[in-house]
Amino acid sequence: VWMEPVPETRLERPRITPDLARRRFVIEQPLRGECPEGLIVEAVLSEAQGTVARAEIASDGLPSATLELAVPDNRVTLWSIENPHLYNIRLRLLGEDRAVVDEAESYAGLRSVRIRGKAVLLNDRPVFQRLVLDQGYYPDGLMTAPSDEALIHDIQLAQEAGFNGARLHQKVFEERFLYHADRMGYIVWGEFADWG
Numbered sequence: 001v002w003m004e005p006v007p008e009t010r011l012e013r014p015r016i017t018p019d020l021a022r023r024r025f026v027i028e029q030p031l032r033g034e035c036p037e038g039l040i041v042e043a044v045l046s047e048a049q050g051t052v053a054r055a056e057i058a059s060d061g062l063p064s065a066t067l068e069l070a071v072p073d074n075r076v077t078l079w080s081i082e083n084p085h086l087y088n089i090r091l092r093l094l095g096e097d098r099a100v101v102d103e104a105e106s107y108a109g110l111r112s113v114r115i116r117g118k119a120v121l122l123n124d125r126p127v128f129q130r131l132v133l134d135q136g137y138y139p140d141g142l143m144t145a146p147s148d149e150a151l152i153h154d155i156q157l158a159q160e161a162g163f164n165g166a167r168l169h170q171k172v173f174e175e176r177f178l179y180h181a182d183r184m185g186y187i188v189w190g191e192f193a194d195w196g
Contacts, residue, residue, distance in 0.1 A: 006102070007033070007101055007102050008033045008034065009031065009032070009033035009034055009035060009039070009093070009101055009102070010031070010032050010033055010093065010101070010102040011029060011030075011031065011032075011041075011091055011093050011102045011103070011104050012029075012030040012031065012032050013030070014027050014028060014029045014030070014091060014104075014106060015027070015028040016089065016106060016108045018108060018109065018110050018111055018112070020078070020110060020111060020112040020123065021112070022070075023070060023071045023073070023076055023110070024068050024069055024070045024071060025045065025068070025069045025071075025087075025089070025108055025110070026066065026067075026068055027043050027066065027067045027068075027069065027089070027091070028064060028065075028066050029041050029043075029064060029065045029066070029067065029091060030063060030064045031059060031062075031063050031064060031065070031093065032063075035059055035061050035062065035063055036061060037058070037059070037060055037061045038058070038095070038096035039058070039059040039061075039093060039094065039095065039096075039101070040056050040057070040058055040059065040093070040094040040095075040098070041056065041057055041059055041065040041067060041091070041092075041093055041094075042054070042055070042056040042091070042092045042093075042094060043055050043056070043067045043069055043089060043090070043091050043092075044089070044090045044092075045069045045071070045087050045088070045089055046087065046088045046089075046090070047075070047077075047085075047087055047088065049075075052069075052071055052072070052075045052087060053069040053070055053071060053072070053075075054069075055067040055068060055069050056094075069089075071087075071110060076110065077110070078109075078110055078111055078123050079109025079110060079111040079123075079182070080111070080122065080123060080185065081122070081127065081164055081185040081186075081187065082185065083185070084109065084182060084183055084184060084185035084186075085109065085110075086107045086108065086109050086182060086183060087107065087108055087109070087110065088105065088106075088107055089105065089106045089107060089108055090103065090104075090105050091103060091104045091105070091106065107179070107182070109182055111123055112124065122187075127164075127187070128164075129164065129165055129187060130162060130163045130164050130165070131163060131164075131165045131166055131167045131187070131189065132158045132161070132163045132165075132166050132167075133166070133167050133169055134154065134158070134166040134167065134168055134169065134173075135169045135170060135171070136154075136168065136169075136171055136173055136177075138150060143171055144174070145174055145176075145177070148176055148180065151174065151176055151177045151180050152180050152184070154177075155177075155180055155181060155184050155186050156184075158186070159184070159186065164185075164186065164187055165181075165186055165187025165188060165189070166181075166186065166187070166188055166189070167189045167190075168188060168189065168190040173190070
């Protein structure tokens with residue numbers, strides 16, 4: 001169980017979509033609570049070398065905002081199995097006086113995935129998937145990993161055995177597993193229509 005206090009007017013879970021063809025991320029940011037005019041939604045894309053892109057938009061009293069973060073050509077690094085580069089994303093909801101009402105952090109990889117015939121293309125290049133069926137059982141927690149280290153260990157074991165990804169089976173996995181998989185260049189497929 002995860003509980004945290006949140007402000008009455010707040011950011012909800014964003015939908016972050018990489019658009020490799022246009023070298024950008026599109027962020028659909030829902031808002032919850034009373035959304036008076038004058039609120040600003042801000043997104044900052046960064047990596048270890050500093051800020052890559054910034055965007056903001058007035059909410060205009062609407063319950064959501066869409067922002068685009070264009071990645072300059074000299075800062076484009078694609079996510080791949082060999083180089084699992086992730087950008088950091090900081091989202092902030094600002095009041096009329098630019099005081100922070102709410103903020104959250106996320107991440108994203110700039111990549112594309114599509115199907116051509118029977119081939120799966122990652123960044124327009126075929127990738128042969130060697131997937132393990134991962135049912136996510138832990139002896140000391142049954143369906144819940146006891147720690148991040150346990151999640152990382154599962155991925156490392158599969159990679160050491162020659163697998164480059166997993167098909168997740170029969171349960172909703174911890175979001176931390178998905179983060180570590182992205183960070184470690186591990187492909188993940190699930191049996192769920194939408195993970196959020």
